Amino acid sequence: MTRQLAMVIDLNKCIGCQTCTLACKSQWTDRKGREFMYWNHVETRPGQGYPKGWEEAGGGWDGDVLKPGRLPRLREDYGIPASFNYEQALFHENAPALKSEQPMQWGPNWDEDQGAGEYPNGYFFYLPRLCNHCTNPACRAACPRQAIYKREEDGIVLVDQERCRGYRYCVAACPYKKIYFNPLAGKAEKCIFCYPRVEKGVPQACAFQCVGRARHVAFRDDREGAIWKLVEEWKVALPLKAGFGTQPNVFYVPPLSPPTFDAEGKPTQVPRIPDAYLEGLFGPAVHEVLARLNAEIARKQAGQTSPLLDMLIAFRHGNMFRLDRLGEKGNAA
Amino acid sequence: MIRLAALLSLALCVGEAQAADPLEVLRGEGYASAAAVVKALPIDPKDSAWEKAAPISLLAYPQSTVKPGLAEDGAAPLKMELRVLAKGRELAVRLSWPDAAIESWRTDRTDSFADSAALQFALPGREGTLPYIGMGEPDRPVDLWLWRNGRETEKLSAHGFGTLERQPGKLPDGDALWENGTWQIVLTGTIPNKAGPLLALSAAIWNGGDAGRDGRKRHTAWHLITFPGARTNSKVLSGLVKEGTASGNPERGKNLAEEHGCSGCHRLPGGEPVETGPDLTLAGGQHWPGYLRRSVKRPSSFLVPVDRFAEEGNLTSGKSLMPSLDLSDQDVEDLVAYLRSMK
Numbered sequence: 001m002t003r004q005l006a007m008v009i010d011l012n013k014c015i016g017c018q019t020c021t022l023a024c025k026s027q028w029t030d031r032k033g034r035e036f037m038y039w040n041h042v043e044t045r046p047g048q049g050y051p052k053g054w055e056e057a058g059g060g061w062d063g064d065v066l067k068p069g070r071l072p073r074l075r076e077d078y079g080i081p082a083s084f085n086y087e088q089a090l091f092h093e094n095a096p097a098l099k100s101e102q103p104m105q106w107g108p109n110w111d112e113d114q115g116a117g118e119y120p121n122g123y124f125f126y127l128p129r130l131c132n133h134c135t136n137p138a139c140r141a142a143c144p145r146q147a148i149y150k151r152e153e154d155g156i157v158l159v160d161q162e163r164c165r166g167y168r169y170c171v172a173a174c175p176y177k178k179i180y181f182n183p184l185a186g187k188a189e190k191c192i193f194c195y196p197r198v199e200k201g202v203p204q205a206c207a208f209q210c211v212g213r214a215r216h217v218a219f220r221d222d223r224e225g226a227i228w229k230l231v232e233e234w235k236v237a238l239p240l241k242a243g244f245g246t247q248p249n250v251f252y253v254p255p256l257s258p259p260t261f262d263a264e265g266k267p268t269q270v271p272r273i274p275d276a277y278l279e280g281l282f283g284p285a286v287h288e289v290l291a292r293l294n295a296e297i298a299r300k301q302a303g304q305t306s307p308l309l310d311m312l313i314a315f316r317h318g319n320m321f322r323l324d325r326l327g328e329k330g331n332a333a
Numbered sequence: 334m335i336r337l338a339a340l341l342s343l344a345l346c347v348g349e350a351q352a353a354d355p356l357e358v359l360r361g362e363g364y365a366s367a368a369a370v371v372k373a374l375p376i377d378p379k380d381s382a383w384e385k386a387a388p389i390s391l392l393a394y395p396q397s398t399v400k401p402g403l404a405e406d407g408a409a410p411l412k413m414e415l416r417v418l419a420k421g422r423e424l425a426v427r428l429s430w431p432d433a434a435i436e437s438w439r440t441d442r443t444d445s446f447a448d449s450a451a452l453q454f455a456l457p458g459r460e461g462t463l464p465y466i467g468m469g470e471p472d473r474p475v476d477l478w479l480w481r482n483g484r485e486t487e488k489l490s491a492h493g494f495g496t497l498e499r500q501p502g503k504l505p506d507g508d509a510l511w512e513n514g515t516w517q518i519v520l521t522g523t524i525p526n527k528a529g530p531l532l533a534l535s536a537a538i539w540n541g542g543d544a545g546r547d548g549r550k551r552h553t554a555w556h557l558i559t560f561p562g563a564r565t566n567s568k569v570l571s572g573l574v575k576e577g578t579a580s581g582n583p584e585r586g587k588n589l590a591e592e593h594g595c596s597g598c599h600r601l602p603g604g605e606p607v608e609t610g611p612d613l614t615l616a617g618g619q620h621w622p623g624y625l626r627r628s629v630k631r632p633s634s635f636l637v638p639v640d641r642f643a644e645e646g647n648l649t650s651g652k653s654l655m656p657s658l659d660l661s662d663q664d665v666e667d668l669v670a671y672l673r674s675m676k
Contacts, residue, residue, distance in 0.1 A: 144399070165497065
């Protein structure tokens with residue numbers, strides 16, 4: 001049986017600083033046809049996301065049949081990184097303003113902090129996204145060459161670069177659009193869940209560098225690990241868009257939000273982020289989860305203990321990660 | 334009549350194939366052509382040396398066995414022309430086919446595909462058997478030269494779906510010209526394997542504009558290329574002639590197909606789009622007659638490598654869903670003649 005390494009991201013702690021994004025990019029995707037690729041990124045919700053409109057791009061499962069999907073376009077949907085006139089703008093007197101040398105129409109994080117809603121009830125939150133290392137990966141099923149595989153020891157989904165011939169059925173099939181085509185290499189590439197680090201007991205760069213202590217990592221069957229506790233025991237972490245049918249192994253603690261104001265400017269009982277919007281992302285269980293989180297917060301405020309909140313607070317950074325393959329030792333961090 | 338005469342002459346001189354050229358029959362059927370020998374192989378599609386090579390007209394049929402293919406888009410066959418020149422163990426092939434627009438490999442796009450073409454080579458087995466047209470078979474490998482517009486050529490080999498692998502050694506040279514809605518590409522290199530005096534060749538083309546890659550292609554059936562003056566083992570020759578001809582009665586074959594319920598599993602001309610077995614509506618154009626004969630006679634001798642075509646929905650069962658039918662030799666010939674008419 002495949003053991004599965006998994007991640008929980010607490011959206012109440014994500015501040016959208018993109019430290020995870022850069023930790024990932026500088027480690028894995030900073031050159032050679034990967035400039036546009038973000039194996040990990042943080043998008044503002046509501047928003048078009050990255051690649052643009054990924055939710056409507058198709059893919060995933062309809063029962064046991066793959067749904068058709070669309071290939072994102074480099075310029076229009078991912079965005080081509082622009083170059084800037086640094087030479088002229090930064091080193092001379094009376095220099096022209098710093099600006100991009102190509103017209104820019106779209107890029108990752110283009111609609112950052114835009115969100116939705118009217119003043120004073122505008123709202124948004126951050127959604128970090130990476131490959132979900134799904135239990136039933138559509139990318140793997142779509143590949144006619146069996147170039148995509150899932151490792152027995154940790155369930156990490158990888159593309160065998162020797163076998164890949166750049167057909168891109170996987171890109172169309174992934175409903176999260178978290179598998180990319182490298183047009184220089186002519187092959188598909190994706191998040192590798194930092195397996196070379198994981199094999200040494202070091203957490204993924206995105207999780208380890210997270211300044212908000214928002215990411216927990218453990219094996220799903222490790223009862224002492226945060227994933228078991230948050231997903232199975234306390235049931236406060238949910239997969240993104242479970243309806244795609246791929247069974248993701250990245251889970252999210254959904255975001256609470258401050259109350260809306262009524263016409264007199266008084267706070268109401270209604271949260272800013274509409275329940276229906278969250279339901280669209282995390283499914284109907286999101287309502288119970290938010291209620292449970294609110295109840296735990298109330299307990300803490302009343303001076304009682306809450307092991308759940310203590311775990312989410314993550315007093316000790318090292319306690320957020322349990323990567324030991326045998327599930328015996330704590331962690332190496 | 335000509336066909337019969339040639340067969341007869343073959344029967345009369347078993348073991349001394351040089352007496353008459355048994356391949357004349359296959360040339361007559363449009364299954365074989367001779368390469369022209371030249372002193373220097375051209376790379377330019379416009380080189381006058383190409384005039385020395387006789388044009389080989391072939392139809393490239395939409396791939397219809399695995400999905401995604403082109404047949405489900407209702408794609409029509411395309412006319413191709415091949416010319417083959419030889420110099421020792423080196424070969425130059427010029428392929429031409431119509432394509433309304435140029436698509437090239439783009440490093441600034443993630444959603445575009447390049448116009449491409451490939452040549453597939455195989456050697457006939459000792460009995461003159463040729464491999465399955467789709468990437469060969471486990472014990473009948475194929476070699477390939479691939480051209481993608483704007484990319485380096487590739488030298489590959491395969492022995493079944495999903496087994497395509499790059500081969501070491503010098504890459505084939507390629508040159509391409511697109512003019513007035515027609516591609517003319519030249520691929521030249523050393524003949525793969527220990528190619529004897531005879532080589533089976535097929536071509537595949539992908540249209541970048543149709544998101545062409547993998548199975549979204551058109552391909553020809555095997556075509557035999559002979560090299561003037563070269564001697565071929567007489568057993569191989571007589572095997573090839575047997576494989577490449579079908580003396581049956583297609584009308585009777587059609588009736589037999591109805592009797593045996595072939596259309597319960599296969600799409601046949603004018604029939605329902607059933608998908609238990611491969612679509613056979615273009616089988617005569619896509620396959621070498623010998624392969625059709627093998628498929629009808631011994632369905633499990635080679636399994637088209639798609640799980641749903643095998644027992645238990647799994648290729649590891651090694652058994653085709655297609656039943657082994659109790660057919661007389663004449664029945665088989667009639668069915669093959671019927672299948673061959675589907676193009």
